[in-house]
Amino acid sequence: MSTASAARREIPEATVARLPVYLRALRALSARGVDVVSSEELAEAAGVRSAGLRKDLSHLGSYGVRGVGYDVARLSDEISRELGLHHDWSVAIIGMGNLGHALAAYSGFATRGFQVRWLIDEDPAIVGTEIAGLKVITFADLEKHEPDSIIAVIATPPEAAQTAADQAIALGVRSILNFAPGVLAVPPGVEVRKVDLATELQILAFHEQRGKYEQRGELEPGGKYEQEVVR
Amino acid sequence: MSTASAARREIPEATVARLPVYLRALRALSARGVDVVSSEELAEAAGVRSAGLRKDLSHLGSYGVRGVGYDVARLSDEISRELGLHHDWSVAIIGMGNLGHALAAYSGFATRGFQVRWLIDEDPAIVGTEIAGLKVITFADLEKHEPDSIIAVIATPPEAAQTAADQAIALGVRSILNFAPGVLAVPPGVEVRKVDLATELQILAFHEQRGKYEQRGELEPGGKYEQEVVR
DNA sequence: CGATGTGAACAAATTCACAGCA
DNA sequence: TGCTGTGAATTTGTTCACATCG
Numbered sequence: 001m002s003t004a005s006a007a008r009r010e011i012p013e014a015t016v017a018r019l020p021v022y023l024r025a026l027r028a029l030s031a032r033g034v035d036v037v038s039s040e041e042l043a044e045a046a047g048v049r050s051a052g053l054r055k056d057l058s059h060l061g062s063y064g065v066r067g068v069g070y071d072v073a074r075l076s077d078e079i080s081r082e083l084g085l086h087h088d089w090s091v092a093i094i095g096m097g098n099l100g101h102a103l104a105a106y107s108g109f110a111t112r113g114f115q116v117r118w119l120i121d122e123d124p125a126i127v128g129t130e131i132a133g134l135k136v137i138t139f140a141d142l143e144k145h146e147p148d149s150i151i152a153v154i155a156t157p158p159e160a161a162q163t164a165a166d167q168a169i170a171l172g173v174r175s176i177l178n179f180a181p182g183v184l185a186v187p188p189g190v191e192v193r194k195v196d197l198a199t200e201l202q203i204l205a206f207h208e209q210r211g212k213y214e215q216r217g218e219l220e221p222g223g224k225y226e227q228e229v230v231r
Numbered sequence: 232m233s234t235a236s237a238a239r240r241e242i243p244e245a246t247v248a249r250l251p252v253y254l255r256a257l258r259a260l261s262a263r264g265v266d267v268v269s270s271e272e273l274a275e276a277a278g279v280r281s282a283g284l285r286k287d288l289s290h291l292g293s294y295g296v297r298g299v300g301y302d303v304a305r306l307s308d309e310i311s312r313e314l315g316l317h318h319d320w321s322v323a324i325i326g327m328g329n330l331g332h333a334l335a336a337y338s339g340f341a342t343r344g345f346q347v348r349w350l351i352d353e354d355p356a357i358v359g360t361e362i363a364g365l366k367v368i369t370f371a372d373l374e375k376h377e378p379d380s381i382i383a384v385i386a387t388p389p390e391a392a393q394t395a396a397d398q399a400i401a402l403g404v405r406s407i408l409n410f411a412p413g414v415l416a417v418p419p420g421v422e423v424r425k426v427d428l429a430t431e432l433q434i435l436a437f438h439e440q441r442g443k444y445e446q447r448g449e450l451e452p453g454g455k456y457e458q459e460v461v462r
Numbered sequence: 463c464g465a466t467g468t469g470a471a472c473a474a475a476t477t478c479a480c481a482g483c484a
Numbered sequence: 485t486g487c488t489g490t491g492a493a494t495t496t497g498t499t500c501a502c503a504t505c506g
Contacts, residue, residue, distance in 0.1 A: 047414040084440030102333035183278040209315030
């Protein structure tokens, strides 16, 4: 109740999940010199329907102009604020195997308000080495730095994921992006999102097996097709 | 009606997305020597509610025994069948940068019916080199092999993703897992799933900023907490 | 006029609660 | 008795269609 950015309108979870997509589309438009965009155009760029886009944006407030559209810069800013991208976020990557390595070097993080600041591993052979310009440290080392407001990215082998999560949480981490397969048990107040590669492939396999669209074969070889993004 | 696994009941998308999770939990139980499990226990292991689990499984048919539970081996098998994990799937990874590299070496793929068989890149400096025991080839080379029934994993830089998708689709690929940020335009009949790291972090940032659970501070330091997985 | 913003209709997913069966 | 399987109730999300306003 005390904080200024307090309980505003409740924003539906499904909407929150799409805001980053809109933000990216807006950035791309901005880069192309567009500064006003209609819901129709933005929806196209983001791969959603225009009515849905308008409803999503309506949860943030009224930032469009009727008969005109949305100001790209303004809308970007509002969405950024809503997502909490004003201050930069510190990211700690835990587990410096193949995936951790790649994530440490992945520029997609840095480009949008997320700075990878710590690389954690417990393997003595890896601790102390330098990856992508950062020294690999242990949890004990991390403790010395600000413990709060870090997002932890878990890229350990599956067996080590729960322990890694426990240690991160003990240091005050409340947001975890988990690349390790399996379910993490965390206390209330800690949010986990997971990225599970095998699961994604299995979902694709399911649809491919079922010929989801019944449209076996023939895919209109030449020609430009309408944008059609499946979920 | 001829094939046993014929066009059965429609399975809700949300259910499909959870089947791989159940499958993994079942495998873990099996490895621990458990061969019968209740919906309560399996739900716990999978991080869902038992009622939801039962409803999900009911879409596959009646494979449980009232008063007893589910046979672990049987249920694993049924879910595997449903997901199309009987025959192995071939995966082609496109774009051999950091991420492509890591994905090529990632054992999590191989362990579940997905065999990474081709690594694609167009950079002459990379083509021909060997990564994780596979030679990097071009799209032109790929064409010589079976074009159908491949799942393409796009790990290119964002600018190259659409072209990569177009080329893969031209070769007959109908399932794409896209790691590049941005929206892919694909014809009907092609399914795209995307994994967007920056988006995931932004969603976490949103919730952290809002102190989703209002439960600022105090996280019950010691003690074992109930399992509480947020989405 | 033309595009936004939104109530109302619809659809999908989740949760409840309990009948029914091993 | 104890669990599954499932209708019914509820919640959440999407689509429609149009009044509204710059």
